[in-house]
Amino acid sequence: MNEEYDAIVLGTGLKECILSGMLSVSGKKVLHIDRNKYYGGESASITPLEELFQRFGLEAPGEKFGRGRDWNVDLIPKFLMANGQLVKLLIHTGVTRYLEFKSIEGSYVYKGGKIAKVPVDQKEALTSDLMGMFEKRRFRSFLIYVQDFREDDPKTWKDFDPTKSNMQSMYDKFSLDKNTQDFTGHALALYRDDEYLNEPAVNTIRRIKLYSDSLARYGKSPYLYPMYGLGELPQGFARLSAIYGGTYMLDKAIDEIVLGEGGKVVGVRSGDEIAKCKQVYCDPSYVADKVRKRGKVIRCICILDHPVSSTKDALSTQIIIPQKQVGRKSDIYVSLVSSTHQVSSKGWFVGMVSTTVESNNPEAEIKPGLDLLEPIAQKFVTISDYLEPVDDGQESQIFISESYDATTHFETTCLDVLNIFKRGTGETFDFSKIKHELGDEDQ
Amino acid sequence: MATVRIPKQKVILCGDYGVGKSSLFRRFTNNTFVTETDRKSTLGLDHIDREYNVGEKQIKLQLWDTGGMERVASVTSSYYKFAEGAILVFALDNAASFHSLSQHLLDIVTYAENAKIFICGNKSDVDGREPEVSDADVEAFCEQCHSLISATYKTSCRTGEGIEEMFQDISRQLVQANRSKMELQALERESFKIDKAYEAELNEEPSSCSC
Numbered sequence: 001m002n003e004e005y006d007a008i009v010l011g012t013g014l015k016e017c018i019l020s021g022m023l024s025v026s027g028k029k030v031l032h033i034d035r036n037k038y039y040g041g042e043s044a045s046i047t048p049l050e051e052l053f054q055r056f057g058l059e060a061p062g063e064k065f066g067r068g069r070d071w072n073v074d075l076i077p078k079f080l081m082a083n084g085q086l087v088k089l090l091i092h093t094g095v096t097r098y099l100e101f102k103s104i105e106g107s108y109v110y111k112g113g114k115i116a117k118v119p120v121d122q123k124e125a126l127t128s129d130l131m132g133m134f135e136k137r138r139f140r141s142f143l144i145y146v147q148d149f150r151e152d153d154p155k156t157w158k159d160f161d162p163t164k165s166n167m168q169s170m171y172d173k174f175s176l177d178k179n180t181q182d183f184t185g186h187a188l189a190l191y192r193d194d195e196y197l198n199e200p201a202v203n204t205i206r207r208i209k210l211y212s213d214s215l216a217r218y219g220k221s222p223y224l225y226p227m228y229g230l231g232e233l234p235q236g237f238a239r240l241s242a243i244y245g246g247t248y249m250l251d252k253a254i255d256e257i258v259l260g261e262g263g264k265v266v267g268v269r270s271g272d273e274i275a276k277c278k279q280v281y282c283d284p285s286y287v288a289d290k291v292r293k294r295g296k297v298i299r300c301i302c303i304l305d306h307p308v309s310s311t312k313d314a315l316s317t318q319i320i321i322p323q324k325q326v327g328r329k330s331d332i333y334v335s336l337v338s339s340t341h342q343v344s345s346k347g348w349f350v351g352m353v354s355t356t357v358e359s360n361n362p363e364a365e366i367k368p369g370l371d372l373l374e375p376i377a378q379k380f381v382t383i384s385d386y387l388e389p390v391d392d393g394q395e396s397q398i399f400i401s402e403s404y405d406a407t408t409h410f411e412t413t414c415l416d417v418l419n420i421f422k423r424g425t426g427e428t429f430d431f432s433k434i435k436h437e438l439g440d441e442d443q
Numbered sequence: 444m445a446t447v448r449i450p451k452q453k454v455i456l457c458g459d460y461g462v463g464k465s466s467l468f469r470r471f472t473n474n475t476f477v478t479e480t481d482r483k484s485t486l487g488l489d490h491i492d493r494e495y496n497v498g499e500k501q502i503k504l505q506l507w508d509t510g511g512m513e514r515v516a517s518v519t520s521s522y523y524k525f526a527e528g529a530i531l532v533f534a535l536d537n538a539a540s541f542h543s544l545s546q547h548l549l550d551i552v553t554y555a556e557n558a559k560i561f562i563c564g565n566k567s568d569v570d571g572r573e574p575e576v577s578d579a580d581v582e583a584f585c586e587q588c589h590s591l592i593s594a595t596y597k598t599s600c601r602t603g604e605g606i607e608e609m610f611q612d613i614s615r616q617l618v619q620a621n622r623s624k625m626e627l628q629a630l631e632r633e634s635f636k637i638d639k640a641y642e643a644e645l646n647e648e649p650s651s652c653s654c
Binding site for chain 2: 069087091099224227231236238242243248
């Protein structure tokens, strides 16, 4: 450990592993340390099942849930948008060769106590039971506008300027009612709250396009999920970092981040050992004094022995409960995966309900989500702080990632990573630095 | 033009740091040997395919190297996933590397339970000295493992001795073991890799939906 590095990365969560990979690929000498014995930190998939019970201070379940080793349970549930940033990062870094995916079978939205398939094209708009007959037609013309819209071709903007006008005025232009606005903003554009109504409409148009382009790839839903769970993702990027020369240390306590002149980082201490470095990249848990709390997220892992009703027995699915439907300010997300993705033993399902905490009784807040999953054989609840760095790291050269938010996909995760990379290196990540010809089996 | 798909089998190298896994990998890749001072040359390379003929059948061995992660940390569990074969490597001149095989074996049966397991004693060229690990030691180990081990080999990456023979034999064993399984798999596989073709599509203008 007593060596000098360009960068030391602390924590092997997904964000840190992507950063470690990008830095190693860019020719930096990287030391990557985790205090845990395993890779993945908060982004790990816990296996075997006994380990999950132990983590929550519960007694091992015995034989009830089948073979413990068949389980890989995510602590933070997310899906990949088939056309999203993370997929692009996976392709450009070549990490995709370590992974296999399956698409998520269904994408649903909650309305009036029931769930309905998210309508995304004109045909679905007309058959959806989310809207009345006239509303369907209005929604259809809205979708056609979005589909034909090209940012670089103002002719397709017709008589509306979405770069200047906000989203509310666009809804008004198409006379969409509150209900339709609700599922459009939350189940298609995947906004967590209603702030977006006051932002330029073009942002929302982009997000709806991401959803429908992602959906167009596999048809069932816009989401992908890796075999053996999300924990495979950080491991893939860690491997990328290692094959480009990164050094890995697990089960290593970090006692101090050593600062030098002007508060600039000079190294990291573990016991008597000090590794010198020019920069540190880490998750918030390694720098308690350099982060502040911006809120809380509640997540409840649920083990069930049945699919969600009214999803045509989908073996994997996502359900969004828009805030207004249940009188809240932020959405509730429900996701379900199963043995089809090698994350549970046969006949069992892993459900997850998550949201941003708004009250003093967060468990009551997720009840509408839990109700959809009942009967539930076993619940595991976590409430965690959402932390963000107090500064951009320029002075200290310590670059800190934000906690994982309640969103249901990895778009914000990737934006944070690309942003940190830019702050740390002063440059936008150059994807062409990766030698594609090496180890690429599909030439 | 229709091409015949040759079944691909992932084979991973396991074992302590410094026993010669990367040297085996390099022999497999381009049949060369480099001394310790020039090890950086594998940067960015971690698995490679080679085709073998077994009787009338063709098989593509895809050999994976650890990338050196085991030097101070452990290899990620995802390294083992989807492996059909695992080669446990130790150095004949290093008894400690032989004794830790049981730990590596445990990792393999945990994370890649369907893999066929082979043992490779490397550095068979240690001339002048008695090897620290004898054939009897290896035999005893295999016996303890209750026939988990499919075969054992001795190789020298320095001279190249035994290496081609080992990969040939492993190919033969995998073809035998998987003859029926592979045909099944070809039919049932619904998960997929995101590949170059996928990327090409990504860069195209998405076709808008026609109804």
